[in-house]
Amino acid sequence: MEQVIFRIQRFNPDAGDKEPHFQDYVLTDDDLPLNESTVLDALNHIKWYQDDTLAHRMSCRSAICGSCAMRVNGHTKLVCRTQVSSVVRDGVVTIQPMRNMPIIKDLVVDMKMFWDKMQAVEPYLQPSDPDPEKERRQDPAVFKQYEFEATCIMCGCCVSDCTVLEVDDAFLGPAALAKAKRFVYDDRDGKKRERLQKLSGPGGIWDCVRCNECVQSCPVVVRPMDAIIKLREAALREGIGTETVGARHVKFFTESVVKTGVLDERELPMKAMGMGWALANMGTALPAILKGKIKPPPLGRHKVEKAEDVQRIYKELEEKK
Amino acid sequence: MPTHDVVIVGAGLAGMRAALEVCKAGLDVAIVSKVHPSRSHSGAAQGGIAAALDNVGIAERNMPPAKISGENVDEKVTADTPVDWRTMEGKPAYEVKNDSPLLHWFDICKGGDYLVDQDAAELCAFLAPQLIYEYEHWGCAFSRLPDGRIAQREFGGHQAPRACYAADRTGHACLHALFEQVMKNAKKIKIYSEFLMLDLILRDGVCGGIVVYDLRTGQLDVIRAKATIFATGGYGRAFSVTTNAFASTGDGVAIAYRNGIPLEDMEFVQFHPTGLYRLGILLSEAARGEGAYLLNGKMERFMQRYAPTKMEKGPRDIVARAEQIEIMEGRGGGPNKDYVYLDFRPIGEKRIREALPQISELVRRFVNLDPFKEPVPIQPSAHYSMGGIPVNIKGEVVVDTQNEQKIIGFYAAGECSCMSVHGANRLGVNSLLEATVTGYLAGKSAVEFIQGGAPLPDLPPDATARADAELKAILNNDGGENCAALAKELKETMMEKCGVFRDEDNLKKCLAKIKDLQVRFRRVSISDKGKTFNTALQDAIELGHMLDFSEVIVVGALARKESRGGHARLEYFDMKTYENIRDDENFLKHTLGYKEDDGVRLAYKPVKIYKFKPEARKY
Ligand SMILES: Cc1cc2nc3c(=O)[nH]c(=O)nc-3n(C[C@H](O)[C@H](O)[C@H](O)COP(=O)(O)OP(=O)(O)OC[C@H]3O[C@@H](n4cnc5c(N)ncnc54)[C@H](O)[C@@H]3O)c2cc1C
Ligand code: FES
Numbered sequence: 001m002e003q004v005i006f007r008i009q010r011f012n013p014d015a016g017d018k019e020p021h022f023q024d025y026v027l028t029d030d031d032l033p034l035n036e037s038t039v040l041d042a043l044n045h046i047k048w049y050q051d052d053t054l055a056h057r058m059s060c061r062s063a064i065c066g067s068c069a070m071r072v073n074g075h076t077k078l079v080c081r082t083q084v085s086s087v088v089r090d091g092v093v094t095i096q097p098m099r100n101m102p103i104i105k106d107l108v109v110d111m112k113m114f115w116d117k118m119q120a121v122e123p124y125l126q127p128s129d130p131d132p133e134k135e136r137r138q139d140p141a142v143f144k145q146y147e148f149e150a151t152c153i154m155c156g157c158c159v160s161d162c163t164v165l166e167v168d169d170a171f172l173g174p175a176a177l178a179k180a181k182r183f184v185y186d187d188r189d190g191k192k193r194e195r196l197q198k199l200s201g202p203g204g205i206w207d208c209v210r211c212n213e214c215v216q217s218c219p220v221v222v223r224p225m226d227a228i229i230k231l232r233e234a235a236l237r238e239g240i241g242t243e244t245v246g247a248r249h250v251k252f253f254t255e256s257v258v259k260t261g262v263l264d265e266r267e268l269p270m271k272a273m274g275m276g277w278a279l280a281n282m283g284t285a286l287p288a289i290l291k292g293k294i295k296p297p298p299l300g301r302h303k304v305e306k307a308e309d310v311q312r313i314y315k316e317l318e319e320k321k
Numbered sequence: 322m323p324t325h326d327v328v329i330v331g332a333g334l335a336g337m338r339a340a341l342e343v344c345k346a347g348l349d350v351a352i353v354s355k356v357h358p359s360r361s362h363s364g365a366a367q368g369g370i371a372a373a374l375d376n377v378g379i380a381e382r383n384m385p386p387a388k389i390s391g392e393n394v395d396e397k398v399t400a401d402t403p404v405d406w407r408t409m410e411g412k413p414a415y416e417v418k419n420d421s422p423l424l425h426w427f428d429i430c431k432g433g434d435y436l437v438d439q440d441a442a443e444l445c446a447f448l449a450p451q452l453i454y455e456y457e458h459w460g461c462a463f464s465r466l467p468d469g470r471i472a473q474r475e476f477g478g479h480q481a482p483r484a485c486y487a488a489d490r491t492g493h494a495c496l497h498a499l500f501e502q503v504m505k506n507a508k509k510i511k512i513y514s515e516f517l518m519l520d521l522i523l524r525d526g527v528c529g530g531i532v533v534y535d536l537r538t539g540q541l542d543v544i545r546a547k548a549t550i551f552a553t554g555g556y557g558r559a560f561s562v563t564t565n566a567f568a569s570t571g572d573g574v575a576i577a578y579r580n581g582i583p584l585e586d587m588e589f590v591q592f593h594p595t596g597l598y599r600l601g602i603l604l605s606e607a608a609r610g611e612g613a614y615l616l617n618g619k620m621e622r623f624m625q626r627y628a629p630t631k632m633e634k635g636p637r638d639i640v641a642r643a644e645q646i647e648i649m650e651g652r653g654g655g656p657n658k659d660y661v662y663l664d665f666r667p668i669g670e671k672r673i674r675e676a677l678p679q680i681s682e683l684v685r686r687f688v689n690l691d692p693f694k695e696p697v698p699i700q701p702s703a704h705y706s707m708g709g710i711p712v713n714i715k716g717e718v719v720v721d722t723q724n725e726q727k728i729i730g731f732y733a734a735g736e737c738s739c740m741s742v743h744g745a746n747r748l749g750v751n752s753l754l755e756a757t758v759t760g761y762l763a764g765k766s767a768v769e770f771i772q773g774g775a776p777l778p779d780l781p782p783d784a785t786a787r788a789d790a791e792l793k794a795i796l797n798n799d800g801g802e803n804c805a806a807l808a809k810e811l812k813e814t815m816m817e818k819c820g821v822f823r824d825e826d827n828l829k830k831c832l833a834k835i836k837d838l839q840v841r842f843r844r845v846s847i848s849d850k851g852k853t854f855n856t857a858l859q860d861a862i863e864l865g866h867m868l869d870f871s872e873v874i875v876v877g878a879l880a881r882k883e884s885r886g887g888h889a890r891l892e893y894f895d896m897k898t899y900e901n902i903r904d905d906e907n908f909l910k911h912t913l914g915y916k917e918d919d920g921v922r923l924a925y926k927p928v929k930i931y932k933f934k935p936e937a938r939k940y
Contacts, residue, residue, distance in 0.1 A: 012851065012853070013853055014850075014852055014853050015851070036689075038687070047857070048803075048804075048805030048806075048860075049803070049805060049806075051848075052804075052847050052848055052849050052857035053848060053849040053851070053857065055853075055854040055855075055856050056856075057356075058567055059356050059360050059362070059566040059567050059568045060360075060362065060364070060566040061566070061567065061602070062365060062602045062603070062683060062687070063682075063683070063686065064364055064365045064490075064493060064679075065356070065359075065360040065361075065362070065364055065365065065566065066359065067357075067360045081686045081687065083686075083689065104537065104853060104854060105851075105854040106854075108854050111357070118504070119507060123501055123504055124459075124460065124502060124504060124505040125458075125459060125460030125501070127458070131454075131458040133454075134374075134454055134470075135457040135458075135470060135471050136457065136458070137465075137468065137469030137470060138465055138469050139465070139469055140464075140465045140466075140467060140469070143462070143465050146462070147462065147488075150462035150487075150497075151490060151493070152497075153359075153364075153493070154359050183460075186460065188460065189460075
């Protein structure tokens with residue numbers, strides 16, 4: 001790598017910008033050893049020696065403070081731990097601010113929504129017993145159940161890449177839900193049921209579409225989507241939220257597969273959303289059925305070959321739980 | 322113009338712990354931080370936080386028996402009874418079986434090369450267990466023992482396994498536990514996030530708040546308060562190779578100094594032996610604790626020469642000097658022979674994954690090496706600031722040589738303060754503790770002060786004048802000096818001439834260079850004239866701070882003609898035994914550096930010694 005073009009999205013309200021635009025900066029090996037530099041090193045070099053109007057956040061430069069999240073070639077990353085060599089494509093690296101949050105200037109976004117959602121899940125331990133004189137004892141096995149979520153550095157990568165937040169502001173989002181899981185699975189907390197009840201409401205755990213983007217972009221080991229699934233399991237175990245669309249979806253999904261060996265996609269929407277919804281949407285569904293775009297609801301279920309195998313696997317898994 | 326009972330600058334462990342104490346008392350409290358609270362540098366701490374919980378036995382970890390020596394024979398003597406350490410009579414060394422605050426206290430004093438104020442260290446050691454349990458009650462994700470108690474491991478200079486930890490993310494676990502409590506009290510604690518403090522409001526020895534610059538809007542404002550607490554962290558960024566974050570620019574220290582408050586023991590800067598080569602990114606001491614080797618360019622375990630019994634597990638200052646000597650004498654690695662290696666391979670892959678998950682990830686990401694397969698280039702890196710704003714054991718800022726003259730309504734805590742818990746050298750895992758303890762004490766003192774009826778001081782009419790002039794001087798400057806280039810010169814000079822080893826000649830050159838840079842700084846100009854997130858302006862302000870306090874470091878180091886703890890002068894160093902030559906007769910005293918028009922004026926203040934008689938510091 002002798003030279004790399006850094007294509008940076010700029011937006012400076014002080015300069016009268018109405019819309020973001022791209023600006024190219026060129027760095028060569030004479031500026032800094034590109035093969036051994038991180039994207040943050042490059043941004044700093046540009047800021048310090050080429051254009052000091054460029055704004056970006058940073059502090060620890062060791063992937064622990066969570067300041068430097070931004071999109072590199074479309075994916076949100078901590079730029080302090082991203083080597084230029086790992087992201088350069090045809091001599092270019094494209095850098096943009098995080099998504100799903102308003103831009104303040106250049107690569108700096110307003111994270112208010114992030115913190116508000118975090119605040120909404122009551123992100124603090126709420127024990128029901130009085131504090132003992134020494135520590136509350138905790139089985140290391142219990143600790144392991146929330147250890148990963150407790151490593152969240154609140155960088156916002158997952159929130160930036162979340163496909164639900166893109167269309168639905170009300171969704172609590174992966175970071176806040178992962179934080180909530182950390183308390184639900186901590187046996188020192190006394191509010192497990194109340195938490196799960198709240199989390200099962202609108203904007204909560206059932207609104208995740210499991211696209212896995214958050215797991216991909218999380219720079220630590222939180223795996224937010226997995227945390228959400230764990231919350232769903234805990235809620236169902238507690239018998240909470242079983243009548244939500246998401247829960248019914250999951251329930252019918254499992255039933256259908258176990259019974260017949262396949263997922264019956266025609267019946268799924270009706271089971272999940274309810275008969276009322278199905279009737280209300282008849283106007284859309286009927287013409288589609290008539291044109292052969294979708295199949296009519298089944299009159300009976302047919303079983304696929306070797307459905308018994310599916311049932312056997314399911315049974316084994318249940319026993320293992 | 323916002324007004325609060327208490328305003329706290331800094332949202333690391335010290336700042337947030339102080340805020341919770343004030344909040345508990347039902348007072349109106351605000352936290353000001355230039356980075357969002359959860360981004361504070363406390364979160365980067367890896368290894369642990371010390372407290373003599375005695376959850377893991379000394380013998381259980383096969384550590385050598387612990388010994389206390391030089392303990393005052395007169396057990397009735399306390400901090401309030403003045404004693405002269407020269408005539409004090411110390412008991413011969415005796416063994417102790419278990420960890421205790423007393424043993425912790427002793428380890429701190431010895432580790433600090435006896436420049437420790439023993440009353441401060443006493444408080445720290447004795448308050449530690451209760452404050453650690455409090456973190457646990459707040460939900461802190463500590464690693465656990467099989468029986469469910471908080472896990473503890475050994476750390477250099479501590480004679481018992483007393484580092485409580487959360488894998489290698491202890492600072493993160495503590496910082497987030499505190500931030501969670503701050504969120505729990507969101508209605509009672511006002512947070513000014515991404516506000517840069519520029520000045521202190523101080524008149525006739527009374528503090529009435531601070532001047533802040535809102536990074537988001539570019540507005541200058543004052544925040545008035547009956548009590549002000551500085552918790553602005555360390556100043557490692559004055560050195561080119563440092564473990565510290567970009568935000569660790571010593572702002573609070575410099576602002577206090579500009580306001581006529583002296584700085585204490587600034588020449589004592591700790592260099593960490595295992596920062597990644599060139600980058601300074603920290604590889605925790607836990608790596609050596611777990612059994613990693615240090616190798617020179619010839620792949621020799623060079624600690625054999627310097628500490629044949631402790632080997633790699635010796636205290637930080639000693640190991641950092643050993644590395645530096647290897648490099649100075651041409652036994653370093655690489656084409657320039659300017660680094661040594663940390664070899665993780667002896668630990669074994671499984672244990673690394675379990676105990677040091679973050680470290681191995683860091684090595685892979687930042688230097689693209691596989692720590693399971695090859696040794697990692699490292700070098701001593703500026704890590705911790707033992708000095709800072711002088712405070713007494715209540716966290717009150719004191720400005721004279723007798724610890725008596727207070728600034729009314731002004732407190733400091735954490736790394737920016739100098740209660741002198743650590744003396745000349747801080748032991749690992751003691752500073753998260755110190756930040757917590759001093760935060761707690763400063764918060765408590767501020768509460769007492771206000772509940773005692775403290776009034777809101779009048780606002781001087783020109784409160785923002787100096788800050789306003791500072792901003793304009795930079796914004797309207799067309800002198801053409803580049804801020805980053807100047808910063809680089811300062812940092813490289815400090816690293817090279819005021820680093821692990823110092824000597825008169827280099828220190829003088831260093832001082833001359835700083836003076837020159839201070840003049841050139843007046844010609845720094847930036848092209849961003851905007852109000853929104855003008856980080857160029859922030860960089861320039863921070864450089865101004867670093868140029869001021871760096872001078873105090875160098876002047877203090879020049880005058881201290883001895884080697885003690887983290888301050889090593891080549892002229893006072895025994896190259897045969899590799900030991901510091903300490904001069905208790907002349908230098909067992911704290912340095913105070915006051916700002917005068919033509920530079921730094923030095924004065925000295927006695928060290929509070931009443932429990933452990935100074936002895937040679939041998940491990
Ligand atoms: C990499 C690393 C690892 C470490 N590991 C350990 C360890 O394992 N154990 C241990 O005990 N110690 C460790 N330390 C030391 C320890 O982390 C610090 O000493 C301690 O965290 C300092 O806490 P603090 O609250 O004083 O400051 P910080 O956490 O640094 O916080 C400073 C705060 O001040 C604010 N601030 C600063 N200037 C301004 C300004 N002008 N305006 C507004 N706000 C401002 C910042 O925004 C920040 O919120 C480590 C240090 C480093 C660098
Ligand atoms: S700078 Fe702290 S996470 Fe990147």
